[in-house]
Structure formats: C-alpha cells, structure tokens
Amino acid sequence: MAEDLLIIASSPHIRAKDTVQSIxxxxxxxxxPAVAAGVYFFGWYALAIVLVSIGxxxxxxxxxxxxxxxxxxxSDGSAIVTGLLLAMNLPPTAPLWMAALGSAVAIIIxxxxxxxxxxxxxxxxxxxxxFLTASFPMLMTKWALPAxxxxxxxxxxxxxxxxxxxxxxxxxxFGSIPGxxxxxxxxxxxxxxxxxxxxxxxxxxxxTGIFGSVVVxxxxxxxxxxxxLLAGGLMLGALFMATDMVTSPVTPKGRWVFGIGVGxxxxxxxxxxxxxxxxxxxxxxMNAAVPxxxxxxxPRIYGR
Amino acid sequence: MASKTFRxxxxxxxxxxxxxxxxxxxxxxxxxxxxxxxxHIGQEASPIVKKGDRVLVGQKIGDTxxxxxxPVHSSVSGEVQKIDTTLLPNGLRGLxxxxxxDGQYELDPSIKPKAxxxxxxxxxIVDIVREAGIVGLGGATFPTHVKLCxxxxxxxxxxxxxxxxxxxxxxxxxxxxxxxxDELFYGIEAAARACGAEHIKICIEDNxxxxxxxxxxxxxxxxxxxxxxxxxxxxxxxxxxKAVLNxxxxxxxxxxxxxxxVINVGTAVAIAEAIQKGMPxxxxxxxxxxxxxxxxxxxxxxxxxxxxxxxxxxxxxxxPIGRIIYGGxxxxxxxxxxxxxxxxxTSGILVLGRNESPLIxxxxxxxxxxxxxxxxxxxLMPNMLERLVxxxxxxxxxxxxxxxxxxxxxCSYVCPSKRHLVQWIRVGKMELIARKKRExxxxxxxxxxxx
Ligand code: SF4
Ligand code: SF4
Numbered sequence: 001m002a003e004d005l006l007i008i009a010s011s012p013h014i015r016a017k018d019t020v021q022s023i024x025x026x027x028x029x030x031x032x033p034a035v036a037a038g039v040y041f042f043g044w045y046a047l048a049i050v051l052v053s054i055g056x057x058x059x060x061x062x063x064x065x066x067x068x069x070x071x072x073x074x075s076d077g078s079a080i081v082t083g084l085l086l087a088m089n090l091p092p093t094a095p096l097w098m099a100a101l102g103s104a105v106a107i108i109i110x111x112x113x114x115x116x117x118x119x120x121x122x123x124x125x126x127x128x129x130x131f132l133t134a135s136f137p138m139l140m141t142k143w144a145l146p147a148x149x150x151x152x153x154x155x156x157x158x159x160x161x162x163x164x165x166x167x168x169x170x171x172x173x174f175g176s177i178p179g180x181x182x183x184x185x186x187x188x189x190x191x192x193x194x195x196x197x198x199x200x201x202x203x204x205x206x207x208t209g210i211f212g213s214v215v216v217x218x219x220x221x222x223x224x225x226x227x228x229l230l231a232g233g234l235m236l237g238a239l240f241m242a243t244d245m246v247t248s249p250v251t252p253k254g255r256w257v258f259g260i261g262v263g264x265x266x267x268x269x270x271x272x273x274x275x276x277x278x279x280x281x282x283x284x285x286m287n288a289a290v291p292x293x294x295x296x297x298x299p300r301i302y303g304r
Numbered sequence: 305m306a307s308k309t310f311r312x313x314x315x316x317x318x319x320x321x322x323x324x325x326x327x328x329x330x331x332x333x334x335x336x337x338x339x340x341x342x343x344h345i346g347q348e349a350s351p352i353v354k355k356g357d358r359v360l361v362g363q364k365i366g367d368t369x370x371x372x373x374x375p376v377h378s379s380v381s382g383e384v385q386k387i388d389t390t391l392l393p394n395g396l397r398g399l400x401x402x403x404x405x406d407g408q409y410e411l412d413p414s415i416k417p418k419a420x421x422x423x424x425x426x427x428x429i430v431d432i433v434r435e436a437g438i439v440g441l442g443g444a445t446f447p448t449h450v451k452l453c454x455x456x457x458x459x460x461x462x463x464x465x466x467x468x469x470x471x472x473x474x475x476x477x478x479x480x481x482x483x484x485x486d487e488l489f490y491g492i493e494a495a496a497r498a499c500g501a502e503h504i505k506i507c508i509e510d511n512x513x514x515x516x517x518x519x520x521x522x523x524x525x526x527x528x529x530x531x532x533x534x535x536x537x538x539x540x541x542x543x544x545x546k547a548v549l550n551x552x553x554x555x556x557x558x559x560x561x562x563x564x565x566v567i568n569v570g571t572a573v574a575i576a577e578a579i580q581k582g583m584p585x586x587x588x589x590x591x592x593x594x595x596x597x598x599x600x601x602x603x604x605x606x607x608x609x610x611x612x613x614x615x616x617x618x619x620x621x622x623x624p625i626g627r628i629i630y631g632g633x634x635x636x637x638x639x640x641x642x643x644x645x646x647x648x649x650t651s652g653i654l655v656l657g658r659n660e661s662p663l664i665x666x667x668x669x670x671x672x673x674x675x676x677x678x679x680x681x682x683x684l685m686p687n688m689l690e691r692l693v694x695x696x697x698x699x700x701x702x703x704x705x706x707x708x709x710x711x712x713x714x715c716s717y718v719c720p721s722k723r724h725l726v727q728w729i730r731v732g733k734m735e736l737i738a739r740k741k742r743e744x745x746x747x748x749x750x751x752x753x754x755x
Binding site for chain 1: 316
C-alpha cells in the first residue's frame with residue numbers, strides 16, 4: 001500500500017519556505033507603493049498602463065510556451081514582475097499599445113529566446129524599455145506634469161539640473177516631479193526596497209555599491225549627491241532593476257563590482273555623454289559583464 | 305562576549321524543545337539485535353563468531369587488521385542466529401551478526417577497568433580506544449583512534465570537544481553534557497593525553513546555555529568553554545575549527561594538519577567508559593523525536609536494537625509516518641524499513657509526517673539568486689557544481705571544489721527553485737571515486753600484462 005511506504009530521499013529532508021513564486025510575488029508587492037505613487041501623481045491612466053503592461057507580459061509568456069509546447073509556468077510570477085517593471089519605466093503619457101508592445105518584447109526578446117526563466121543575460125524589462133526608446137523616441141520622452149503641480153516646466157529634473165537649474169529635493173523625494181511612471185517617488189521606492197532588503201530578496205551589496213559610488217563621484221564632481229540619488233531612474237534602477245537576481249552576479253565580491261560599476265557608469269553617462277539619464281544603459285552594460293565578473297570573482301574555497 | 309561563528313551556513317527551526325528537557329533513559333535491546341560489521345568509515349570488520357555461538361555483552365564479534373577500521377562487539381548476551389547481509393542506514397547492504405537476545409545481559413569476563421589515566425601512555429590509550437571500537441559518535445563515524453594517533457612530525461596543540469549539536473531536533477549530546485559530566489571530563493582528559501594537546505576548548509552552541517554554564521564551572525586551567533552562534537553547520541569539524549581558532553584545514557587534509565583534534569562529547573564519554581569500566585562501545589545515546597511522535601525522548605540504546613522497538617518505546621506516532629531519518633533532517637539518511645538497527649553513528653531517529661517533508665518533484669530553473677553561494681560554509685558555488693556534474697564535466701567540477709563539499713545540505717535547503725544541489729554533488733563525488741577505481745584497475749591489469 002503506497003500510503004504506508006516510507007519516503008526515501010537524499011538529505012536534506014527539509015527545505016526553506018521561499019520559492020521562486022514567493023520571491024516574485026514579494027517583488028511585485030514591493031512595487032505597489034511606487035504604483036500607488038504613480039497613480040496619485042499622474043492619475044488613473046497610470047494604473048491602466050500598469051495593468052495593460054502586466055497583462056501583455058503574461059499573455060506573451062503563455063502564447064510563447066504554448067507555441068513551443070513547453071509546460072506553462074506563468075504561475076511563477078516572473079512575467080508579472082517584468083510587466084510591472086516595464087510599466088514603471090514608461091512615461092505616464094505612454095499610449096497603451098506601446099505598453100503592451102514593450103512588455104511583449106521584454107518577455108519574448110528579453111527572456112524567452114534565451115530559454116526562459118533564469119537563462120536571460122539582460123534584464124527583460126530594460127530590454128523592453130530600450131526597444132521602445134529606440135523605436136519611439138518622441139513618445140518615450142513625453143513627460144507629463146504631476147496633477148496639481150506646476151513648479152517646474154516639462155523637463156525632467158535631471159535635464160533641469162544639467163541645464164544648470166535646481167529642483168527642490170523634497171519634490172524629488174516625495175515624487176512631485178515629471179518623469180517615468182515609477183520613478184517619481186523616491187520614498188515609495190525606498191519603502192519597497194527596504195522591504196525586499198529585509199526579506200533578503202535583493203542584495204545589499206549591489207544597492208550599496210550603486211548608491212556609494214554615485215555619492216562619492218557626485219562629491220568629487222562637485223554635484224549635490226542627494227539630488228543625484230533621488231533624481232531620474234536611479235532609485236528604481238538600483239533597487240529593482242540592477243538587483244534582478246537572474247542578471248546580476250552570483251559571487252559576493254561580484255555583486256560589489258557590479259553595483260559599483262553601475263554607479264560609475266550612471267555618473268559617467270549623466271555628466272559625460274549627451275544624455276541626462278543613463279541608468280538603463282548602465283545596468284544593461286553591467287549585465288553584459290556578468291559572466292566575466294562571475295568568472296573573476298569566485299570566492300576562495302575554504303582551505304585553499 | 306559575542307558567540308563565535310564561521311561565514312555561511314543557515315539558521316533553521318530547531319525543534320529542540322521536543323526533547324531537550326528529557327533525561328537519558330536506559331532501554332532494553334530488541335529480542336534480536338542486528339549488529340553490522342561496518343558501522344564506521346574504513347575497512348569492514350570480519351566476523352569472528354559463528355552461528356550457534358553464545359556471546360556475551362562486550363564480547364568482540366568482529367575485527368579487522370586495517371588501521372582505519374575498528375572491531376565490533378555484542379551489545380547483548382545470547383546466541384548468534386546467523387551472519388547475513390542487512391540493509392544499512394546508508395542504504396547499502398552489508399554483513400551483520402544477528403544475535404538472539406536472552407535478556408540476561410551477562411558481561412564478558414574481559415570487561416575490566418583499565419589502569420588509571422596517569423599510568424597509561426598515549427599509545428596505550430589509543431589502543432584501548434581502538435579495541436573498544438570507538439568511532440566519532442557525532443554521526444561521521446570516523447575511527448577515533450585514528451584521530452588520536454597523531455602522525456610523527458605533526459604537533460597538536462588544541463583538542464576541540466564538539467558539543468555544538470547543530471542539527472535540528474537532536475538533543476542527545478545536550479543531555480550527555482548535562483548528565484554525564486564526570487565521564488565527559490575524564491574522556492576529554494584521556495583524549496588530550498593521547499593526542500598531546502595542551503589546550504582544550506569545549507564548543508557549544510549558545511542555544512544550550514545550561515551546558516555552557518555547567519561545563520564552564522568544571523573546566524580546569526587548560527580548558528575553556530566556547531559559546532558558538534547557533535547556526536548550522538556549526539558542528540562541522542572545519543567550521544568549528546574556523547570559528548574557534550580561526551584556522552582553516554587545508555583542502556584534502558585532516559585537522560591535525562593545523563594542530564587540532566576534534567572529538568564529539570559522546571565520543572569522549574565512550575572513551576571514559578572504555579578506560580574506567582573496560583566497556584567497549586555497545587550502547588549510545590539516541591534522540592527519538594519529531595513533532596508527530598507521541599512521547600519523544602532521549603535514550604541509551606544497545607547497538608543493534610531495531611527501530612520498531614524504539615518506536616514502541618515512544619508510543620508510536622500521532623499521524624502516518626512520512627520519513628524515518630537516521631540522524632538530523634539536514635544530513636541524516638532516510639530508511640526503508642522499521643526493522644533496521646541502531647548503529648554507532650545513529651545520533652537520532654527523526655520521524656517526520658507526510659506534510660513535514662514531502663517529496664520534491666521537478667525543480668524550477670536556477671534563477672541565479674546566489675543563495676546557495678552565500679550560504680555554503682565551504683565557500684563553493686553549488687549552482688556551478690550542479691551544472692558541471694549534470695553535464696559530466698567532472699574535471700572542472702573537481703577544480704571548483706567538488707571534493708571540498710562537506711555535504712551539509714545548506715545549498716539545497718536555501719534554493720528557492722528547490723534544486724537538488726547537494727544531491728548532484730554527491731553523484732559527482734561518487735562518480736569520481738568510481739572513475740579512480742576504474743583507472744587503478746586499468747593500471748593494475750596493465751602491470752600484470754607487462755610482467
Ligand atoms: S556545496 Fe556542499 S558544503 Fe556547500 S552548502 Fe552545498 S552541501 Fe554544503
Ligand atoms: S540557490 Fe538555487 S536558484 Fe539560487 S543560485 Fe543557487 S541553484 Fe540557483
């Protein structure tokens with residue numbers, strides 16, 4: 001009788017509670033304050049963008065897996081996270097078809113063609129964002145003013161700062177600034193980020209590496225470090241995009257290198273290149289370096 | 305002072321409260337005891353009794369001439385029923401002596417106290433330990449005399465006494481430290497004499513405050529109790545040495561390479577019994593525990609006692625049994641049948657319900673979360689090792705530390721994708737051994753051809 005048989009298996013006989021699914025859902029939950037901030041500042045249309053983006057990501061994954069005859073694994077929640085992150089990277093004026101297209105590209109080109117979950121070298125949401133920026137540059141930079149705020153003209157804070165202007169830090173912190181849907185409130189992002197740090201779902205080395213190098217470089221360049229941290233996509237990128245497990249290094253030292261690398265590149269692009277913002281590109285560039293970083297930063301084995 | 309520890313490892317749910325207040329109780333052996341001839345690392349002993357012989361408690365029933373190997377003794381008096389193969393807790397088959405227990409527990413006349421410690425040379429202590437069949441009782445079952453016999457030219461300055469008991473559920477070492485304190489210190493002194501260690505450190509996880517306090521009071525001038533952080537695998541020999549002395553045992557060597565010998569608290573008590581009473585290792589402390597067990601407890605069990613007897617003693621279980629594990633949940637082995645015997649390495653019998661320990665099906669893909677890397681106490685990259693072994697790239701895996709893995713299971717435990725990391729690593733290690741055997745055979749047959 002099967003129910004009387006003892007289970008034989010190789011140790012360990014117990015496993016930790018976290019699963020891929022529980023991690024993905026935690027990340028989604030951690031993004032909710034930022035979604036709420038987006039809706040608060042930009043109105044219900046922001047929510048529509050988020051929902052369409054998630055829906056399209058999930059649909060793209062299901063269709064792909066069906067067509068390729070693979071087992072359906074949308075329930076792991078990673079498509080939801082990708083869709084959500086892509087929406088966070090869109091301007092609040094983005095047309096819904098663009099959100100849908102970006103998400104589908106993120107899932108298919110950013111993840112599935114490499115073999116699906118765990119196999120993609122680049123952060124899928126960033127692949128989607130870069131695709132949209134390259135294809136529809138005008139639509140991707142049409143910033144809206146937060147409802148009820150008219151302090152600054154329609155340039156993003158970074159553009160203002162680059163042009164020599166200043167932006168009140170409290171606006172940057174709470175979110176009353178033009179910018180991407182999910183970038184607007186540093187406070188909301190920090191709440192989610194701290195939640196994930198406590199749960200151990202994002203790595204403190206990457207986050208510290210990015211923030212630390214940005215602060216140090218700002219001081220060296222004579223810029224206001226707080227403004228540099230709070231402005232643009234840095235919070236979102238540092239807390240939610242660079243820390244993507246799949247596309248960051250697995251070695252402890254490697255994660256320091258990766259974080260510091262992202263921070264350096266961000267400051268270089270912001271202040272050297274012709275673009276005010278460079279978080280996405282910095283992360284993608286460092287994603288490309290991950291195999292090399294992993295190979296060169298292997299931990300020293302005990303006793304060797 | 306903060307408790308000492310090592311880098312890596314995991315914090316677990318310990319479930320120690322089930323049994324840590326339960327004193328050790330002596331129990332009778334089963335009607336038939338099954339005593340395997342290999343309950344240790346090294347050479348299997350050969351039987352020196354035959355069917356129909358009457359044997360007595362403590363009588364030697366198997367021995368080997370190999371240095372890494374120990375004799376085996378009867379734990380009961382009675383008649384040898386047969387010598388036959390049996391399933392061993394590690395899942396392999398091996399020879400065992402089956403003895404019909406007559407319930408008299410008549411002592412073998414050879415069981416006599418040895419000379420006092422002061423009169424014994426280190427060589428004599430090592431011999432007594434070997435003759436008593438003592439092996440590491442923490443579960444590793446490495447012959448203790450081999451550990452104590454420090455090779456020429458190596459100097460040992462520290463004896464570490466391992467009372468970490470870092471596996472969840474198990475509390476028999478905890479009880480030994482509290483209840484067998486006199487023998488414990490006697491055994492420690494004997495071991496220190498045998499290996500020439502000047503300093504003694506008794507290492508205990510800080511979830512056993514009562515032991516730390518009690519033993520600290522009893523320590524002599526060259527002895528100290530060290531509190532360790534409660535973290536698995538704190539009791540691993542290499543992790544213990546790192547935490548307490550900040551020394552690292554070089555890859556592929558034994559602790560005396562860095563001047564250390566480590567013995568478990570139960571082993572120390574067994575050494576005391578062997579010298580003070582002349583009693584070989586025929587009983588051991590076992591925690592029989594688990595949330596579904598009716599009356600979990602700690603017992604002194606004659607070796608060879610079958611498990612159904614112990615399940616009776618604890619009053620059975622509240623729910624259908626899922627797994628029965630010899631040892632703890634992290635490194636223990638699950639067994640097939642309830643008629644398997646308690647052996648020298650059985651530190652606990654853990655009974656888990658079906659829901660506590662379900663079988664894990666097809667794992668998810670690796671999401672490169674790095675948890676396995678962060679938690680590996682040997683600082684390996686289990687995700688890479690798994691991949692290399694499954695692709696049969698054993699040479700690369702070996703370079704990346706396949707053989708350095710202590711099989712603690714932390715990697716599989718923390719993996720959110722529930723990948724079978726340590727399980728694959730074990731496959732790889734076995735394959736390496738098999739490969740070496742094949743090569744040795746090839747060389748041997750070539751030698752014969754050319755001769
Ligand atoms: S690789 Fe080996 S030593 Fe490292 S965690 Fe896994 S089982 Fe433990
Ligand atoms: S813990 Fe599992 S999922 Fe995470 S890196 Fe290791 S093998 Fe991959």
